[in-house]
Amino acid sequence: MIDFSPPLVQLLSLDGERISRPDFDPWVSDLDGPALLALYRDMVVVRRIDTEATALQRQGELGLWPPLLGQEAAQVGSARALRNDDFVFPSYRENAVAYCRGVQLTDIVRVWRGNAQSGWDPYTVNMATPAIIIGAQTLHATGWALGAQRDEVDSVAITYFGDGATSEGDVNEALIFAASFQAPVIFFCQNNHWAISEPVGVQAHRNIADRAPGFGIPSLRIDGNDVIAVLAATRIALDRARAGDGPTFIEAVTYRMGPHTTADDPTRYRDPAELAEWKTRDPLVRLHRLLTKLGEITPEVEAATQALADAAAAELRAGCIGMPDPEPLSVFDHVYATPNATLERQRTDYAGYLTSFGSSDQPGEGR
Amino acid sequence: MIDFSPPLVQLLSLDGERISRPDFDPWVSDLDGPALLALYRDMVVVRRIDTEATALQRQGELGLWPPLLGQEAAQVGSARALRNDDFVFPSYRENAVAYCRGVQLTDIVRVWRGNAQSGWDPYTVNMATPAIIIGAQTLHATGWALGAQRDEVDSVAITYFGDGATSEGDVNEALIFAASFQAPVIFFCQNNHWAISEPVGVQAHRNIADRAPGFGIPSLRIDGNDVIAVLAATRIALDRARAGDGPTFIEAVTYRMGPHTTADDPTRYRDPAELAEWKTRDPLVRLHRLLTKLGEITPEVEAATQALADAAAAELRAGCIGMPDPEPLSVFDHVYATPNATLERQRTDYAGYLTSFGSSDQPGEGR
Amino acid sequence: MTTLMTPSIVSTVPGLNAPQPSPLSETTTLTVAKAINEGLRQAMLDDPKVVLLGEDIGALGGVFRVTSDLLAQFGARRVIDTPLAESAIIGTAVGLAYRGYRPVCEIQFDGFIFPGFDQIVSQVAKFHYRTQGAVRMPITIRVPFGGGIGAAEHHSESPEAYFTHTSGLRVIAVSNAQDAYSLIRQAIASDDPVLYFEPKRRYHVKGEVVPELGAPMEQAVIVRPGTDVTLLTYGALVSTARDAALAAADEGVSIEVIDLRSLSPVDYAVVEASVRKTGRLVVTHEAAQSGGLGGEIIATVTERCFSYLESAPVRVTGFDVPYPPAKLESHHLPDLDRILDGVDRVMGRR
Amino acid sequence: MTTLMTPSIVSTVPGLNAPQPSPLSETTTLTVAKAINEGLRQAMLDDPKVVLLGEDIGALGGVFRVTSDLLAQFGARRVIDTPLAESAIIGTAVGLAYRGYRPVCEIQFDGFIFPGFDQIVSQVAKFHYRTQGAVRMPITIRVPFGGGIGAAEHHSESPEAYFTHTSGLRVIAVSNAQDAYSLIRQAIASDDPVLYFEPKRRYHVKGEVVPELGAPMEQAVIVRPGTDVTLLTYGALVSTARDAALAAADEGVSIEVIDLRSLSPVDYAVVEASVRKTGRLVVTHEAAQSGGLGGEIIATVTERCFSYLESAPVRVTGFDVPYPPAKLESHHLPDLDRILDGVDRVMGRR
Numbered sequence A, B: 001m002i003d004f005s006p007p008l009v010q011l012l013s014l015d016g017e018r019i020s021r022p023d024f025d026p027w028v029s030d031l032d033g034p035a036l037l038a039l040y041r042d043m044v045v046v047r048r049i050d051t052e053a054t055a056l057q058r059q060g061e062l063g064l065w066p067p068l069l070g071q072e073a074a075q076v077g078s079a080r081a082l083r084n085d086d087f088v089f090p091s092y093r094e095n096a097v098a099y100c101r102g103v104q105l106t107d108i109v110r111v112w113r114g115n116a117q118s119g120w121d122p123y124t125v126n127m128a129t130p131a132i133i134i135g136a137q138t139l140h141a142t143g144w145a146l147g148a149q150r151d152e153v154d155s156v157a158i159t160y161f162g163d164g165a166t167s168e169g170d171v172n173e174a175l176i177f178a179a180s181f182q183a184p185v186i187f188f189c190q191n192n193h194w195a196i197s198e199p200v201g202v203q204a205h206r207n208i209a210d211r212a213p214g215f216g217i218p219s220l221r222i223d224g225n226d227v228i229a230v231l232a233a234t235r236i237a238l239d240r241a242r243a244g245d246g247p248t249f250i251e252a253v254t255y256r257m258g259p260h261t262t263a264d265d266p267t268r269y270r271d272p273a274e275l276a277e278w279k280t281r282d283p284l285v286r287l288h289r290l291l292t293k294l295g296e297i298t299p300e301v302e303a304a305t306q307a308l309a310d311a312a313a314a315e316l317r318a319g320c321i322g323m324p325d326p327e328p329l330s331v332f333d334h335v336y337a338t339p340n341a342t343l344e345r346q347r348t349d350y351a352g353y354l355t356s357f358g359s360s361d362q363p364g365e366g367r
Numbered sequence C, D: 001m002t003t004l005m006t007p008s009i010v011s012t013v014p015g016l017n018a019p020q021p022s023p024l025s026e027t028t029t030l031t032v033a034k035a036i037n038e039g040l041r042q043a044m045l046d047d048p049k050v051v052l053l054g055e056d057i058g059a060l061g062g063v064f065r066v067t068s069d070l071l072a073q074f075g076a077r078r079v080i081d082t083p084l085a086e087s088a089i090i091g092t093a094v095g096l097a098y099r100g101y102r103p104v105c106e107i108q109f110d111g112f113i114f115p116g117f118d119q120i121v122s123q124v125a126k127f128h129y130r131t132q133g134a135v136r137m138p139i140t141i142r143v144p145f146g147g148g149i150g151a152a153e154h155h156s157e158s159p160e161a162y163f164t165h166t167s168g169l170r171v172i173a174v175s176n177a178q179d180a181y182s183l184i185r186q187a188i189a190s191d192d193p194v195l196y197f198e199p200k201r202r203y204h205v206k207g208e209v210v211p212e213l214g215a216p217m218e219q220a221v222i223v224r225p226g227t228d229v230t231l232l233t234y235g236a237l238v239s240t241a242r243d244a245a246l247a248a249a250d251e252g253v254s255i256e257v258i259d260l261r262s263l264s265p266v267d268y269a270v271v272e273a274s275v276r277k278t279g280r281l282v283v284t285h286e287a288a289q290s291g292g293l294g295g296e297i298i299a300t301v302t303e304r305c306f307s308y309l310e311s312a313p314v315r316v317t318g319f320d321v322p323y324p325p326a327k328l329e330s331h332h333l334p335d336l337d338r339i340l341d342g343v344d345r346v347m348g349r350r
């Protein structure tokens, strides 16, 4: 039996000790050395991708990038618990989740380069593209789960959102709908302590995980920098949903070690000591310590992991820089699924306008 | 010390016995026979007003009326706990609260007759006029409370809303803001078991009062048909707010014995047995029993109460029927506090249009 | 107190064992409300992915009874009484659409669409564009709209222009029972999201309904041909406009009345042809004048038919005021006389 | 893990002991963002009932730094970092207004105003009318708007027409540092609610600012006089329009450029006088064409100045598409060339 209102659940100590908990251990009993190493590899790769994307932004190749630095365990641990037929409704920061779902690296940055409003076809990886209106996606996940329920399949929706998002009406309404219909949906809140410049205390006077039970949704509060705890919690929630027991809320307590986005300057509002303290809880370091104890870390493993990460970074960079610009007239594409006379007229007019410029005489340059 | 998560608080049994509770009793120690009789008188009058208004609607004198039948204790008990300088933000059903605040009876029905969008000047009685967008007023109350907090006065905002309203994003956001800023506001939820045709189970899988603690707001779940419990709970919440201890949530468990409004037909969705059962919990009957035991009910008292109620009904009827229709051009009044050229032009044009009709040739009659 | 908490969503459905009505099979006289009801029923029979969401749409059949008996026929998995939250009604419909459903949302009254506005404008309208066509939003949002029923605040709004200004949405307003039936079916079958506005004050007006889809919903219809003035409208005012045309005919003015039906996109082929013929345009709607659909249509017609215009197009609309109290609504809503006054103006008689 | 929960709202304010800047006292060169900042500061000094609410407006000074240093100067009781919920930002402002405050809400980006739409349209806009003037709503809602900054979705919207169609609101859009300063002060001082749109992509453009209130905010301003064509716009496009007028002058076309400033009500006195003079009207805005402010203005001008029009008024606007990705925004936003193309069309040169 799981106790749904414990204090922070931790299965991996800061020193890399596996903390045994009879209620959670059965859910991660398959995590042998190689399995843990696979999680570690994911985390190293996504951190490397994150660093590379930040660099690409600094070099002007991306318009913006929302780093996930510090949140690798929360994202990898939860994403790796999912089945292919589960469906992810993320916010804008779940790039590690996207990686785990098999999204192409180029597709991850497509949005941030400004080439498209979404980088991939959600149905190919069963993951929606980034949602920018805070909290809106939690309702989409709940609706999808209502669909799965009606289809009588045991697929589960999982939605990611931040601590700040919990203040939006939409997120609360999603909890209400999910509870009312006992929808198979997981509310995965990454409490990274900040909503841009606002500390989590602005949003909530109690632990965020305390909110859901009042709606009739059991919740777990886990150490979000502990990939084992995250994996276990997500599996528990998935199992409940598949069994028809309805929604679960998970608060993964973690920390946004970087800026909100590359456009942000946290020095304006954040005490450096806080960041320093959280560095001691780095999710990668912790798992590395455990793996070292387990004897999984050899120089070869280190080198192979690094190579994998570097290859990913190189792929990302090449894909990003090589991305062709969209065609001008594609601005009119896909507004509707069916023909629309008003819009077609605008397209025709604009096409005519464009061709009125000679090749040397480009629009947008003045004349 | 008050326990903020008890089961239903009841201080007056169905048989009219005063149930003693050491935690609540001190808050109603002043309730001697005459004080209880005064509450009873209020409840008889507001029920009579309610019946009269329903009759006026049936006779075509009102467009609509939202009866409060069954909710007299919840409204009178809470309203009578307030100070004049507290401010009420009601929904559309708080006509008993309006009565207790001193709103003129004619003003109560002004809206429902269609003469105006609000019946009175909120500042004369410190009560806002009815709010129809479900839940919106809870944010107004919270904002007002932020103002009171800034003014460093100990006035308190109280907002009324239904069980259905708890599903709206706005109500949840109000709880979040109130908790975040520890605003002096009372969330008074009348759980009357129905939101038009939807039973409360559609909105909430747990007791509504269970929701607030997760937001960091203490809550009380009280028998809303027990005027003594309602008064006690409201006083406790007021006291907390005045002391700077922030918001309190009160769930008053009651029952909508009538239709949602005069336009509604509850036989389409409600089991008559449920209504029958709730009739045994009638708030007036219960208090009458206690008063009888206390020897407060004499034939003279009965007659005087009835006379008071009948006089109120007569005043209401006369005021309603005698209400002058608004002037045609007042349709343009008060859109803005400052002059507006576009609107002035519309007013002038329409005034000209109206005068183009002779006295026998009225607009709106065809020609 | 056993009934203090009702344990779960509606479990016993009144009438669940009642005989299932068969769908419309021949010409029948129906009210507008019943015609929509029949259209919904047919759409649900045609496609098991059609689900209805809304407040009080189940046992009650909606406050206007438009969904009457559908819960009994299709069950609570397809006729979903939701918690009282419009953003969630729309937002979960988005998720259902994501999973291949065709949700039909009922917004109880026009004024209650605004809590769901964000999900409509930022999600429903944008998803197809956002995902380059990968994710479709075949969502129909039904909205009883307009005034004239003596209602309290927020129950008489005409919010259509907010949606006609929102790229990615289609907007329909129906005026009669036949269109009510045909166009709700077309709206539900559309792969694009549709705001479907229902002429609230004419819900009880009867008309003959043929169980057919009829002309595509984006086509405007000439309700009454004429040669002097083009009178454009939609929804409940179509009937008033027709009456105005009759009255004007007595005074020797021939009015061509057009029922737009589709407010986005507007069928400018029909509108332009008419204005080229008549040279005079009056648009009437209940919504406030500033920023209303009338201005948009006049601007477009002026752009496209400038040299055909005999006089400046005229608007007869609600004023730029919040919807007034019931006793004043007759001084806000366009009526026969105000429309005729507009006709006089466009004819240069005033 | 002591810092797992931050106990309460910002208690230690960086810079709280910094020297308090004195308000603007003489002509100064400021960016648009800084001019608004100075206007806010002055308004807060003038009236203790002015409070600011918004996301990240405190220690961070807002994502555009428009509220920089105001927390330090006025404290957390007047510069309120709110939880992340737009409906509540507007809704609590309503309550504050109820209690006699003059709240100034910051909406972080244009696209995030929609979760607060209901409170704006159904509450802020209607309260004064609803209560027959008893309850005033002197609320200012600041919205950085428009595109051209290469941003992600929902960060480049032009939602002004939703508000100009909403009776009870005033709508302002500023184009330069001086107006930014003067009109934010006027907006805050207004007893009516004001949507105050800030030209996001020109936040960093500098201009001279005199610490005066200037002309009333409802007045349009002729930015550059001309005789052949009236070119109407507002916000960030005013500067593009001025450039277009310069370019057109080279080709012998004299354009009168009008900065509307007030989008609701529109200053038709100035607009009509100009069109009567030029006989030709071009309106340009970034918002989608259908239902945009351009159509409204063209319809009104056509009604009022029909016989003065030499040719059909022309719109140069964003297309009827959701705001496109950054790499396509140059193909959506009106620019110099598209405006000149519009001028050619209104001149009958195409």
Ligand SMILES: Cc1ncc(C[n+]2csc(CCOP(=O)(O)OP(=O)(O)O)c2C)c(N)n1
Pocket: A093, A132, A133, A134, A161, A162, A163, A164, A165, A166, A192, A194, A195, A196, A256, A260, D055, D084, D086, D108, D112, D115
């Ligand atoms: C409706 C809405 N309001 C405001 C914003 C601007 N905004 C973007 S991210 C953000 C903070 C979100 O914080 P949180 O939910 O904790 O997620 P995190 O960024 O920490 O992952 C804000 C205010 C937005 N995107 N949408």
Ligand SMILES: Cc1ncc(C[n+]2csc(CCOP(=O)(O)OP(=O)(O)O)c2C)c(N)n1
Pocket: B093, B132, B133, B134, B161, B162, B163, B164, B165, B166, B192, B194, B195, B196, B256, B260, C055, C084, C086, C108, C112, C115
């Ligand atoms: C935003 C909004 N949505 C829908 C409605 C229609 N409506 C009016 S009352 C009501 C039910 C409210 O139920 P509850 O909150 O329990 O209050 P009660 O009527 O029982 O007092 C509904 C759905 C509304 N007024 N506002």
Ligand SMILES: [Mg+2]
Pocket: A162, A163, A164, A190, A191, A192, A193, A194, A195, A196
């Ligand atoms: Mg966060």
Ligand SMILES: [Mg+2]
Pocket: B162, B163, B164, B190, B191, B192, B193, B194, B195, B196
């Ligand atoms: Mg109720």
